[in-house]
Amino acid sequence: MASTLPAGEITLQQQAQTVISGGTPTSTSTSTRGLQVEVRDAVVQFGDLTVLQKLELSIPAGQFLAVVGRSGCGKSTLLRLLAGLEQASQGSVAIGGAASSGLRSDVRVMFQDARLLPWKSVLDNVRIGVPGGDRSKALDALELVGLADRAKEWPSVLSGGQRQRVALARALVSNPSLLLFDEPLGALDALTRIEMQQLIERLWQERKFTAVLVTHDVSEAVALADRVVLVENGTISQDTAIALARPREKDNGFTHYESSILNRVLGRRPVNLNQDGFAI
């Protein structure tokens, strides 16, 4: 039967076999090291629409990078390019020094919707992400996200935040070296969102994977990232290193970064802030 899905879309079952599992698992190693990412002159087009235009981006191993920008600017396209789900028509993408040619077992993606398989238990959803469906590793991953006691339940009885925790466990269970987050917290309430941010930050610090977070929320980007890049007109138009200690407080330094990036996203003139965080 011909597929009725739009181009580029994949079924839940295919996701289970590809994005979630990252292609054919090749390793059960528990040691994680972040992968370096190099994007050179990348062009991505959909028909007549050029979404990424000679984009250059270099991410050192282990860095936490956030990608912000207006809706439709190409953030998810960039993430999909790194995941091997899109191909550049020009330019190149190298992950860990190797030219990217599709899905890799050491790269995982976490999306805004948890994309759990409804006919599988919480535990079995996490087992999808690990070579051989290793039960004890899946339980360990559920423990990491605080949901080991829900292992036998169906995804349908979990809250939205709990489903995202399961998705995080599934992304982490094979110890990826590059974890790509596409607005994973966008649909969560404010408190759950902060808890999930703290969880992601803690796991990133412990596991030392390279993280790329696409988010609409500049505050979230400044809270989590070592560096925030703005995508505009198909390329990186602003690149800001966030020199703030962790865990980050919403103090004047935080507000300074947040306003400067937000003003640029919105195309406003730069605002200088006094030491109390007020515009001058």
Ligand SMILES: Nc1ncnc2c1ncn2[C@@H]1O[C@H](COP(=O)(O)OP(=O)(O)OP(=O)(O)O)[C@@H](O)[C@H]1O
């Ligand atoms: N598979 C596709 N086929 C055709 N057009 C596409 C495809 N994927 C993305 N686009 C188009 O590319 C542009 C960038 O989309 P993308 O999802 O990368 O933006 P975004 O910055 O992530 O947006 P948002 O913040 O709203 O999620 C949009 O105009 C979108 O319609």
